[in-house]
Amino acid sequence: MIKEASCTTDAPLAGVRVVEIVEGAMSLTGRWLADFGADVLRVDVEEDSSVTSDDGTFVTHSGVEFLAWHRGKRALRINPSAPGDKTVLTAEIGRCDILIEDGRLASLFGQDFSADAFQQANPALVVLSISDFGADSPCATWRATDPVLHALAGSLSRSGIPGRAPLLPPNALATPCAAAQAAFVTMLAFFARLNSGRGDWLDFSRLDGVAQTLDPGFGSAGSAAAGVRACDLPRGRPDARNQYPIIRCLDGFVRLCILSPRQWRGMFKWMGSPAEFADPSYEMLTTRSTSDKLTAAIGAFFMDKTRSQLEGEGQAHGVPTAAMLMPDEALDTEQNRARAVFEISSLRGHDVRLPKTPVDLDGGRMERGAAGLTHDDARAQILPQQALQTRQKSSAAPLAGLRVLDMGVIVVGAETGRLLADAGAEVVKIENPDFPDGLRQSRDGSPMSQSFASGHRNKRSLKINLRDEEGKTIFRNLIAQADVLLSNFKTGTLESLGFDEATLRSINPALVSIESAAFGRSGPKSRQMGYGPLVRAATGLSALWAYPGDPGSFSDGTTIYPDHVAARIGALAALALLVRRRRTKVGGTASIAQAEVILDHLAVAAPEPRSHLDSAGERLPWGVFSCAGEDDWCVVTVENQAQRQRLADLIGFAQSETGKSGTGDALEQALRAWLAMRSSTQAMHLLQDAGIPAGAMLTVAEMPDFEHFAARGFFREVTNPMLRTPFLVETRPVKARHLPDPDHAPAPMMGHDSEAVLREWLGSPKGSTTQHQNADDEVIENV
Incomplete structure (x- = not known):
């Protein structure tokens, strides 16, 4: 029996029908x-092992x-051997818009149930x-677990402390x-289908997805990296402990993000302006991040203060500061209570x-399951295949003709706009020469960093002064012409400039506005300065990201998580709201709370234990081993036991010789000895050929030569006229039959396109445009 569906009147994807046949955590795609x-x-x-929850749904894995x-979601239980059930499933797939499957269709129901057969029939x-690994990978028959994905996607090689074994990220x-x-x-393929009437088949590799979103070494890096991407780092765990220092205090630890000269001046004043750090060189990030003397002095200054006291004082001095919380503390904070982050569900009583x-x-808050417009009613309003009103109807790019104003900064800001630009949208980055985007800074003072070149390719750049009345007028006129506005400022920044949501809506009722904030739009932390490292500290993730038995060995200094994944959620929200706009002719707003992205992941990801036991209580080797x-x-x-036997x-x-569970397990000791005589690559191939999930720890620089990425054309070499050498970026967001590969227009110098954008968007005569350009040279203050 299929449970009835319901949705809110204004649910962005109301009317879109999806059938999902997926096991495990990749079911989050449909969620x-x-x-x-x-x-x-x-x-x-029915053949899947399952238990039943109180509401009658079928529960696999741990239930929670x-x-x-x-x-x-709704649920439909199918018995593959029952002809009537197969007829029901065929009918459901026949009337859906999107089919999500994990390769089991043909094996469960026969070749006429393959995903390709359904796509060709419809x-x-x-x-x-x-x-x-994807259908066309030389590793297509291999098996991947999350630790294997960490190893092959380059993130494991950067996780841990120099001189120690690499550390698997938590959960x-x-x-x-x-x-x-x-x-x-x-959603990108569905949006393209709404424009063209043509569907698509997407060959999605879980490894590719991880390499693009968790900690992409060839993507944008954080401000503390000063433009140096992970692919340019030497082998070994980089010592990043002083980049976002974690300092012991009276009741635990706090973390600092001192990235700009202004933030350093706040720190210097907070410490009482000590003469030994008055040298102007301390305004440089590289000086601070390599100074053990400074870290020790901050430690002495903090040692008699509590986390709460330091967090408040730091924010008051303009120094981004966060208390390091343990996981249990992070669940029940004032911020989470104010935003009602959690809900109570019932599971087996x-x-x-x-x-x-x-x-x-x-x-x-985006809610699920409220009554309102039926799916059939909504469907009738969005699914007739009529061309989207675009400005470039002949382009094959799914977002061609869409105009995007990109006020995003640092990584999440860069990536959200870049995803839309790669899909064909015209993305205009708004900048300020006095307060440049942190991604523009480079260690050698070059005018273009590789990190900026990666994160802002396919965009244009415009300078305007949002604190000047003329600049505000220009911005209002741009908003009136835009389809999407992107931002990730501290909550309240746009409002302080006179562009609150009501004002934006009055200028352009069809505008879709997407923002990302560290802790969300509401609650006591909503107006605090927040960066990824502070968000990880505040959610308990940094405390988890440590060596077992060594609670002070925090090892998340180089990761960029959750910036890249939050950007995907922002881009997804933009597409969903654009779909709704087709139906309602009205825009909308979405705000992504980065802290809550982490909390969501910690809840939906079953922990990967340091060791596994089989049904007989015997230890199953699981972890990182030296080669x-x-x-x-x-x-x-x-x-499982079958893999244990094959090993x-x-x-x-x-x-x-099989030993029982415990640290002295004989099989694991034999495995260590066997690995010690082989390279990681040789061992990986032998183990995978035997049906055992294994992965060599690849550095980011080694990834392009790995057979999987090479065969799938995952990377491509591009150039930027302001950089001396070519560099690698991902080729495409997914392998598909019809989605075109992105163009590569080099990331622009600041203000490079100001005159052209004003002319094309606003039709300004040249004299007026020149006047705007001259005014631009004075300012916008980016907050």
Whole structure:
């Protein structure tokens, strides 16, 4: 029996029908579409091992994770051997708009049930086929777990402390990040279908998704990296402890983000202006990040103060500061209570706490399951295949003709706009020469950093003064012509400039506005300065990202999480609201709380234990193991008894020697000895050929030569006229039959396109444009 669907009147994806046949955490792909109001029908196959929750849905895995993966969906239970059930499933797929499947269709129901067969039978259908490595990868038959994905996506090589073993990030963060990318590309293909009437088949590799969203070494890097991307770092865990220093205090630890000269001056004043740090060189990020003397002095200054005291004083001095919270502390904070971040669900008679979606929609929390417009009514309003009113109808790019004003800064700001620009939108970055985007800074003073060149390709640049009345007038006129506005300022910044939501709506009722904030639009932390490292500290993730038994060994200094995945959610929200605009002719707003993205992932990702036990209580090798070369490591994750047997056979381990659970497990010791005689790459191939999930730890620089990325054309070499050498970026967001690969227009110098944009958007005569350009040279203050 299929549970009835409901949606809110203004749910962005009301009327969109989705059938999902996916096991595990990649089911989050469908949950994102359900969050935005799509009617998602989850197909449960009777052969799957399952338990039943109180509401009658079928629960796999631990139950709690299942609820997090599938909230807001309907359920249909199918027996593959029952002809009537197959008829029902065929009918459901036949009337849906999007099919999400993980490769089991044909094996469960026969070749006539393959995703390709359904797409060919219904050319308007968008099919997302999810696998670990993709259909055309030389590794297509391999198996990946989250630790294997960390190893092959380059993030493991940067996680940990110099001189120590690489450290697996906590919990299974990789797959939820991949699911956000999968949801974004699915919506991109659906948006293209609304314009052209043609569906698509997307070959989605979970490894590709992780490499793009969790900690992409070839993407934009944080401000503290000073424009140096991870692909340019030497082998080994980089020592990043002073970039975003974690300082011990009276009752724990606090974390600082002192990135700009202005923030350093605030820190200097807070410390009482000590003469030993008065040298102007301390205004440079590189001086501060390499100064152990400064870190020690801050430590002495903090040692008799509490976390709460330091957080308040730091913010008062303009120094971004956050208390390092333990995971249990992070769940029950004043901020989370004020925003009602969690809701209580029932599972087999017990209450469980689950995070709500980290997106505010049209000024309030995006909710699931409220009564309102039926899906059939909404469907009739958006699904007739009529061309979108674009300014470039002949272009194959799905977002051609859309105009985007991009006020985003640093990583999440760069990436949200870049995703839309790559899809063909005209994205204009608004900048201020006096307060440049942190991604523009470089260690050698070059006018263009590789990080900026990566994150702002395919964009244009415009300078205007938002504190000057003439600049405000220009901005109002631009807003009137725009389809989308992107920002990630501190909450209240646009309002302080005279552009609150009501004003923006009065200028352009059709405007779609997307913003990202560290802690969300409301609550006591909403107006605090927030960066990714502070968000990780405040959510308990930094405390988890430490070596077992060594609670002070914080190791998340180089990660850029959650910036890239938050950008995917922002781009997804923009597309969903643009779909709704087709139906309502009215725009809307969405705000993504980065802290709540982390809390959502920690809830939906089943923890990856440091060791596994099988049903007999015997230990299954699971972790990072040293190999023959220098700093050469291989992840091995044995999931069950069958894989354990195959491992024993591969390494010549006699079953009679099998040890019981514990640190002295004989099989694991034999595995360590076997690995010590082989390179990580050789070991990975032998293990994967035996059906055991394994992955060599790749540095970012090694990724382009890895057979999977090379065969799928994952990277491409591009140039920028302001950089001396070519550099690599990802080629496309997903492999698809019809979505075109992005263009590559080099990231612009500041204000490079000011005159052209004003002329093309506003039709300004040359004299007026020149006047604007001259005024631009004075200012906008970017806050």
